[in-house]
Amino acid sequence: MGGYVTGPASPTLPSLADQVEPRCWIIIPVHNRKATTKACLDCLRLQGVFACATVCVVDDACTDGTRTMLESEFPEVHCVNGNGHLYWGGGILEGMKVAHAGDADVMVWLNDDCLPAEGAIDLLIGRVLESKGICGGVCRDPENSSVVTYSGTKEGHEDMVSPGPGEFVQVDLINGNLVAVHREVVDRIGFPPGLELPHYGGDSIYGLRARRAGIPCEVCGDAIATNPPNPYFDRFGKTKPAWELLKEPLRIGSILYWPAYWRFLREAFGWQAYFRWPAYFIRLVRHFAAALARHFSS
Helix, strand or coil: CCCEEECCCCCCCCCHHHCCCCCEEEEEEECCCHHHHHHHHHHHHHCCHHHCCEEEEEECCCCCCHHHHHHHHCCCCEEEECCCCCHHHHHHHHHHHHHHHCCCCEEEEECCCCEECCCHHHHHHHHHHHHCCEEEEEEEECCEEEEEEECEECCCCCCCCCCCCCEEEECCEECCCEEEEEHHHHHHHCCCCCCCCCCCCHHHHHHHHHHHCCCCEEEEEEEEEECCCCCCHHHECCCECHHHHHHHHHCCCCCCCHHHHHHHHHHHHHHHHHHHCHHHHHHHHHHHHHHHHHHHHC
16 A cells, blocks of 8 residues: 655656647536536636546436537537436546547546536646556545545545645545546556446545555545535435435446446455445444434424
8 A cells, every 4th residue: 555655746748738738638427417517617728628638528418408509608628429328437437438539648537516626627637657657646626625535545444544744645436526537547457337337436445456556546635625524425315305215226327326336345345245234234224324314303
């Protein structure tokens, strides 16, 4: 396991706007969040990213006018069509396939509700050009900047890492909200498991595969973004009936989708997955009990 690596983040790297090479692609999977997607693209445009990278939006069959907005307001965006069943993992997979075929040297994963700070993408790209690995940013709650919402974790630990300025932390499981991946990572370990893990867990498993192959997988303390926490379970018992939670183990886009959960356990823990599997049911019962409590207290 790696630890903290201190020092300035790529001190000699010119800004992304000054680079003709390498070829960089920003991959953004989207589905029916037009206003959120627009805010993300506005942020990238303001930072000059469109002038020096290919921004690739994977439109997973949006029906809310997202495609019309992209064509009218962001004609420079490269659009990839989805079938409505890609989810995050499938969207990233399709985007990376197109980028890799387009000779991308660096592929950046970006959630459309994640707003990178000025220079954050530059830092991540610069780092993976040096490491030939994976490097993610630190996402913070826009309502409370002291709260880390997404970054990455070390194997055996639940807390997300929070490196300070000038620090890089090696992680085993990485959150895919803002992550740069060097082309050589794909050449060595293939693409992320977007079919086996269509929504949750694919980013973490890809980082774990990289680490096990000896590829650096780290988080940069200077690459900051804002990304609100996922209110996933809080919706049940408040805006959705508590018993709707019982459908989640069979819904592909759910964090409780049991086939993906089992595949994650098998790859992450091997034979120990059989001993960890009961915790899945405990987790489901715990969330259902909390949802019922919210339902009756509202």
